[in-house]
Amino acid sequence: MIPSSWYLILSAVLFSMGVAGFLIKRSLVTVFMSIELMLNAVNLSFVTFAHEWHMVKGQIFVFFVMMVAAAEAAVGLAIIIAIFRTRATLNVDQIDLMKF
Amino acid sequence: MHLALFLIFAAFALAGATNLLLQKHPINAALSLIVVMSSLAVLYLLLGAEFLAVAQIIVYAGAIMVLFTFVIMLLNEGVEEKTHGSRVAKIVGFPAVAVFLSLVASVILAEQNHLSPVGLNDGIIRIQDLSAVLFRDLLLPFEVTSVLILIAILGAVALARKDGHE
Amino acid sequence: MTLYLWLIPLLPLAGFLINGLLGSRLTKALVTTIALLAPLAALGVVVRAALLVWSSPASLPYVETCPLGWIHAGGLNIDFAFALDQLTLVMLLVITGVGFLIHIYSVGYMSLEEGYARYFAYLNLFLFFMTILVLAENALLMFVGWEGVGLASYLLIGFYFSRTSAANAGLKAFIVNRIGDFGFLIAIFLLLANFGSLSFSALAANIAAHPELQGGVITAIALCLLFGATGKSAQIPLYIWLPDAMEGPTPVSALIHAATMVTAGVYMIARTHFLYDRSPLALTVVAVIGAATALFAATIGLVQTDIKRVLAYSTVSQLGYMFLGCGVAAYSAAIFHLVTHAFFKALLFLAAGSVIHGLSGEQDLRKMGGLRKKLPITFWTMTAGVFAIAGFPGLSGFFSKDAILTAAFQQGSMGKALWFVGVVTALLTSFYMFRLWYLAFFGESRSDDHTHHPHESPWSMLGPLVLLAILSVVGGWMGFGEGLGRFGAFLRPVLTPANAPESSISTSLEIALLAIAVAVALTGWFIAHLFYGSRNNRAANLAAALPGPYKLMVGKYWIDELYNNTIIKPIFLFSRYILGWVVEEGIIRGSAWLLAGIVTLLGELLRRWQSGNLRSYAGWLAAGAALLLFAILSASLGASAFTLHLNWAGH
Numbered sequence: 001m002i003p004s005s006w007y008l009i010l011s012a013v014l015f016s017m018g019v020a021g022f023l024i025k026r027s028l029v030t031v032f033m034s035i036e037l038m039l040n041a042v043n044l045s046f047v048t049f050a051h052e053w054h055m056v057k058g059q060i061f062v063f064f065v066m067m068v069a070a071a072e073a074a075v076g077l078a079i080i081i082a083i084f085r086t087r088a089t090l091n092v093d094q095i096d097l098m099k100f
Numbered sequence: 101m102h103l104a105l106f107l108i109f110a111a112f113a114l115a116g117a118t119n120l121l122l123q124k125h126p127i128n129a130a131l132s133l134i135v136v137m138s139s140l141a142v143l144y145l146l147l148g149a150e151f152l153a154v155a156q157i158i159v160y161a162g163a164i165m166v167l168f169t170f171v172i173m174l175l176n177e178g179v180e181e182k183t184h185g186s187r188v189a190k191i192v193g194f195p196a197v198a199v200f201l202s203l204v205a206s207v208i209l210a211e212q213n214h215l216s217p218v219g220l221n222d223g224i225i226r227i228q229d230l231s232a233v234l235f236r237d238l239l240l241p242f243e244v245t246s247v248l249i250l251i252a253i254l255g256a257v258a259l260a261r262k263d264g265h266e
Numbered sequence: 267m268t269l270y271l272w273l274i275p276l277l278p279l280a281g282f283l284i285n286g287l288l289g290s291r292l293t294k295a296l297v298t299t300i301a302l303l304a305p306l307a308a309l310g311v312v313v314r315a316a317l318l319v320w321s322s323p324a325s326l327p328y329v330e331t332c333p334l335g336w337i338h339a340g341g342l343n344i345d346f347a348f349a350l351d352q353l354t355l356v357m358l359l360v361i362t363g364v365g366f367l368i369h370i371y372s373v374g375y376m377s378l379e380e381g382y383a384r385y386f387a388y389l390n391l392f393l394f395f396m397t398i399l400v401l402a403e404n405a406l407l408m409f410v411g412w413e414g415v416g417l418a419s420y421l422l423i424g425f426y427f428s429r430t431s432a433a434n435a436g437l438k439a440f441i442v443n444r445i446g447d448f449g450f451l452i453a454i455f456l457l458l459a460n461f462g463s464l465s466f467s468a469l470a471a472n473i474a475a476h477p478e479l480q481g482g483v484i485t486a487i488a489l490c491l492l493f494g495a496t497g498k499s500a501q502i503p504l505y506i507w508l509p510d511a512m513e514g515p516t517p518v519s520a521l522i523h524a525a526t527m528v529t530a531g532v533y534m535i536a537r538t539h540f541l542y543d544r545s546p547l548a549l550t551v552v553a554v555i556g557a558a559t560a561l562f563a564a565t566i567g568l569v570q571t572d573i574k575r576v577l578a579y580s581t582v583s584q585l586g587y588m589f590l591g592c593g594v595a596a597y598s599a600a601i602f603h604l605v606t607h608a609f610f611k612a613l614l615f616l617a618a619g620s621v622i623h624g625l626s627g628e629q630d631l632r633k634m635g636g637l638r639k640k641l642p643i644t645f646w647t648m649t650a651g652v653f654a655i656a657g658f659p660g661l662s663g664f665f666s667k668d669a670i671l672t673a674a675f676q677q678g679s680m681g682k683a684l685w686f687v688g689v690v691t692a693l694l695t696s697f698y699m700f701r702l703w704y705l706a707f708f709g710e711s712r713s714d715d716h717t718h719h720p721h722e723s724p725w726s727m728l729g730p731l732v733l734l735a736i737l738s739v740v741g742g743w744m745g746f747g748e749g750l751g752r753f754g755a756f757l758r759p760v761l762t763p764a765n766a767p768e769s770s771i772s773t774s775l776e777i778a779l780l781a782i783a784v785a786v787a788l789t790g791w792f793i794a795h796l797f798y799g800s801r802n803n804r805a806a807n808l809a810a811a812l813p814g815p816y817k818l819m820v821g822k823y824w825i826d827e828l829y830n831n832t833i834i835k836p837i838f839l840f841s842r843y844i845l846g847w848v849v850e851e852g853i854i855r856g857s858a859w860l861l862a863g864i865v866t867l868l869g870e871l872l873r874r875w876q877s878g879n880l881r882s883y884a885g886w887l888a889a890g891a892a893l894l895l896f897a898i899l900s901a902s903l904g905a906s907a908f909t910l911h912l913n914w915a916g917h
Binding site: 001002003004005006007008009010012013014015016017018019020021023024025026027029030032033034036037040043044047048050051052054056057059060062063064066067068069070071072073074075077078079080081082084085089090091093094 | 102103106110113114117118120121126129130133136137140143144147148149151152155156159160163164167168171172174175177180181182183184189190193194197198200201204205208209211212215216217218219222223225229230232233234238241245248249251252253255256257258259260262
């Protein structure tokens, strides 16, 4: 028997590592992967609470998050391909056309 | 038993995440992420979410990460170049992450006595319970997600297509 | 019995609107008919009212109030109210009567001019405002009329607007009037502040109920009103617009700048005499200004060469007499002189217009001469006017001028000094009027223009001349007798001053003063005959012998130039440099520039934030999330930390 808080702490740590990865990674694909890591961390948190209060809805929410993440991954990667085609690079520092 | 399983797979998850941060080639990062996801699937199982554990493997590790791997293969960008990033990300971002983590951790630790412990003998939420809620109370969001995925497919096809094609 | 007072201003207003809006599309005959009907109808209403009042004088003052209120704000209640009393009735008779005659004259004078309908529209507009001025029951409505006649005067002086000098003269008249109106406004504010009401009857009753109110704020109000009156009635220091106003058509000069508008100042002082009676200082100032202006203007009139300018300065001088009359509390005498002056000055102006018309536009006296035979009716009517203004016994000017001078003489030593100034002015008046008479009508023709022959004016112009001449001759007899005869008796309920000197001089002294006045008039005629009766160089020699004074008078004492340099130029400099550069460019534009600059600067700074760099965005996002979380948690943690802790302990 372990306290639920351990799961939650693990979730928080994974999330923070996802944010850190977003900040330091230079390839667009890797940045995207950090986002997926963040989503997974949150999913873990949801499942923990679903277990805590024995609510089905918590798990259903995770289900939906997975669906949305799948859709988002598909579209996001398509965008990355499009970017690569036009800019020939995936370095985030060089994709900055949306500046002032 | 539960403790041992938790510790092992939590360690795997953390190691995978750390590796994701440290690797220079995207493919290595992708493989690390697969490790993280698989460990998380086991953790879900430990928390009594059998359906989600399997869904995690099938959808996340099996589909999404494969998609990532394919894209990495197609683009074949190679090792990340070291470019001057933004100073803001380092100066503002990292402290922010630290603050964030400490805040959340402090909240969790403050409330930990209120949370019930997790054990192997806790009930599993069965797939029957899940589907009962999903297909009865939340039928509309479920159908909407199917539309969402359709849109995503169309979007992805439209975006990734070569220009000049009608 | 209703007197239909509201019709008196409204009929000319209707004439103004019809002729002003539709005049260019109507035939000249129709325009003339409308233009003449309006004052005639107004005159009809006034005459009817006069007849009704004559039979029952106790019914005055008669007040008509418009049922729609005007201003009802807090303690301030002002209505559109017309009040008819004896003074107003006299003024209305003069305005509508003489006004109507001048309208008839204008038909002939302006028949060939452009802007015929516009002229009559403006003339009717003037009548509208002037009647409002005299009918007004409170000071604010009077101010409306006051401003309105200034406006009509501006429009009519600048009637020939394509001439720069005419346009400038119109502007000058309006601006100088406005300066005087400032005094009027201050007086209105003071009245409101101290008495809470602007209604003349209410104010008079208020003052009468407080015999201890003397001087102080009442002097201030009286002096402010006086400042306004000097603007409208062309006294020192604001007379400068009247000579320039001769740029307008001659009937305009007759109506506005001789008979009616310029008398508004005198009317105002008479109307508010209950204030002046409580302030000997203000009365002294009025008398001094009046006497000084009379003498001053007379000296300038001595050397003018334009026939209308002579008459203009003569008007300023005669208005000075009226002010002098008011200043010695002889209000009835001043109003009497106002009426007789309206007769003979309008006559003189119209006759001068007839001369100008007959000479096809010539106005210079040096180029006239010998018109006695060629323009006989004009000559005889003008003669009547000249004799009247000089103060020949039996004619109207004699009675009125003498009444003022006699009243002045009775006011102590200051009064005697003023009387002396008045007598000298009478001498000068007689002299320059006869000078004009001789130069215009006698001797050989000095005209350069030998193609046009002087022709007599049409009967539309001569008819009013004859009527006014008759009035100038016999009009004075209504004031003959003790205390200004029937005229004085009529006005006595309204214009009795608080300290009326009821004939405190002996009959022999009165006759002596009369004799001096007659002698002075005859002396003036004699001197004029000496200089101008026959062809000689005496005038030129005298001018050469005294070059200093002569130049001073010809240059109008350089007053216009003085005002220009001391007041107008500094104001221009102030406007251009301080208001233009400092305020306009510096402060206003500067503050606008500053605001824009701040926004632009902020924009520049904020722009840097949008670097397009994904990682910096992410960094800021993380920071924002941490901050939010911190804010939420601190609020809830801080507040409930203790209580939660206690709860946990017991859990």
